[in-house]
Amino acid sequence: RVLSSSSSPTLTQEEADEAVGKGSSLIDVNPPRGTRDFPPDDMRLRNWLFQNFREVSRILSFEEVDFPVLELEALFIRKAGEEITQQLYNFEDKGGRRVVLRPEITPSLARLVIKQGKSVSLPLKWFTIGQCWRYERMTRGRRREHYQWNMDIFGVSKVRGEAELIQAIVLLFERLGINSSDVGIRVSSRKVLQAVLQMYAIPDNLFTQVCVIVDKLGKITREEIEKELLSLGVSIQAVNGIIEVLSLKSLSKLEEVLGSEEEAVSELKKLFSLAESYGYADWICFDASVVRGLAYYTGIVFEAFDREGKLRAICGGGRYDRLLSTFGSEDIPACGFGFGDAVIVELLKDKGLLPDLAHRVDDIVFPLDEVLDGTASRIASSLRKKGRSVDLVEDKRLKWVFKHAERIGASRLILVGNSEWERGAVRVKNLSTREEFEVKIDELV
Numbered sequence: 001r002v003l004s005s006s007s008s009p010t011l012t013q014e015e016a017d018e019a020v021g022k023g024s025s026l027i028d029v030n031p032p033r034g035t036r037d038f039p040p041d042d043m044r045l046r047n048w049l050f051q052n053f054r055e056v057s058r059i060l061s062f063e064e065v066d067f068p069v070l071e072l073e074a075l076f077i078r079k080a081g082e083e084i085t086q087q088l089y090n091f092e093d094k095g096g097r098r099v100v101l102r103p104e105i106t107p108s109l110a111r112l113v114i115k116q117g118k119s120v121s122l123p124l125k126w127f128t129i130g131q132c133w134r135y136e137r138m139t140r141g142r143r144r145e146h147y148q149w150n151m152d153i154f155g156v157s158k159v160r161g162e163a164e165l166i167q168a169i170v171l172l173f174e175r176l177g178i179n180s181s182d183v184g185i186r187v188s189s190r191k192v193l194q195a196v197l198q199m200y201a202i203p204d205n206l207f208t209q210v211c212v213i214v215d216k217l218g219k220i221t222r223e224e225i226e227k228e229l230l231s232l233g234v235s236i237q238a239v240n241g242i243i244e245v246l247s248l249k250s251l252s253k254l255e256e257v258l259g260s261e262e263e264a265v266s267e268l269k270k271l272f273s274l275a276e277s278y279g280y281a282d283w284i285c286f287d288a289s290v291v292r293g294l295a296y297y298t299g300i301v302f303e304a305f306d307r308e309g310k311l312r313a314i315c316g317g318g319r320y321d322r323l324l325s326t327f328g329s330e331d332i333p334a335c336g337f338g339f340g341d342a343v344i345v346e347l348l349k350d351k352g353l354l355p356d357l358a359h360r361v362d363d364i365v366f367p368l369d370e371v372l373d374g375t376a377s378r379i380a381s382s383l384r385k386k387g388r389s390v391d392l393v394e395d396k397r398l399k400w401v402f403k404h405a406e407r408i409g410a411s412r413l414i415l416v417g418n419s420e421w422e423r424g425a426v427r428v429k430n431l432s433t434r435e436e437f438e439v440k441i442d443e444l445v
């Protein structure tokens with residue numbers, strides 16, 4: 001059974017599934033598992049969010065860059081057991097190449113910086129908004145794609161870099177109407193964990209894997225964390241020491257434990273001092289448990305969270321000073337963050353901050369007689385050339401046109417009628433004041 005054009009314009013999920021089930025020739029109209037369509041309402045919200053991402057990037061004087069969603073698999077092969085690399089959306093293309101739909105954007109940024117080589121002057125500040133993918137068994141029913149805003153700075157080794165990135169995040173939240181009582185930003189440094197591992201003489205080559213494991217604190221049980229660390233050969237004393245230090249929420253306590261000479265301590269103190277100068281100190285808090293789950297972070301790490309604790313991290317990032325050497329290149333100090341398009345929308349919904357983004361057009365032009373369709377086209381064209389958005393309607397009853405005007409949020413209805421046209425005029429109805437007047441065509445703006 002093929003649904004004729006006269007059938008209802010939209011199918012409910014059940015109707016679509018039923019039609020497919022009954023052997024109709026209707027294709028499966030759902031997007032692939034774990035992916036989303038963006039019908040107009042959703043697209044307006046996405047564009048509004050992305051416009052705010054772009055505006056903040058502009059304000060921080062970042063340049064936009066872009067990359068293919070498709071990358072060589074080799075760019076993401078890492079041995080630290082991260083979830084992100086265990087869920088690669090990878091496949092072999094028709095040329096026998098191992099490729100992926102990228103799971104994140106930072107490695108592409110690093111690849112381009114390496115490719116640009118000496119032609120880029122440092123520091124460079126780049127941003128992009130791009131779709132990222134994962135291939136996860138649908139048992140968990142989670143999405144397989146999301147869009148991420150990424151901002152990254154290459155060539156700044158001091159914590160000024162992280163301070164700039166955190167300001168971008170704070171500015172974004174403030175633009176969306178979110179304040180520091182809604183959201184906080186947990187800040188720590190992987191150098192805290194590095195110092196603890198040194199205290200227990202744990203070999204450096206275990207650092208990355210330990211980070212990936214302790215990033216799961218609060219997500220899996222302490223016993224499971226212990227088990228994974230012990231399986232790496234970390235002693236139970238070290239495990240207890242790690243968990244004890246990572247439970248610290250006070251920078252002065254950390255200073256007591258590690259000493260003020262420890263780089264982790266001095267960098268964090270500098271960052272918190274800069275936060276006062278930027279004016280966003282009330283947004284950030286020290287939390288030693290923040291390590292983030294990506295293998296390549298080497299220093300300061302941070303993540304934004306909703307203070308009600310209902311949602312997953314809103315965004316996160318940190319310093320990655322040695323990523324480029326994993327690609328065989330000279331290292332360049334770098335830091336960045338990723339900000340996804342999903343959790344932020346859940347937060348805005350929870351806070352009643354979703355904007356009203358109904359469809360809006362300036363004018364509807366409607367010929368009252370089909371002999372005036374050419375005239376109506378000329379009027380619509382002239383208005384469009386002046387930059388007005390115009391919906392040119394015909395073959396409809398006037399009652400329908402008024403309802404349509406309501407639906408698409410038109411400001412004016414321009415009726416082209418024979419009697420007015422004989423006088424070289426049209427009838428203009430202002431749809432908010434309901435005023436109606438005749439306007440000479442050469443005075444219509």
Ligand SMILES: Nc1ccc(Br)nc1
Binds near residue numbers: 084103132134143145
């Ligand atoms: N990395 C990643 C990719 C896609 C989604 Br949805 N979540 C995380």
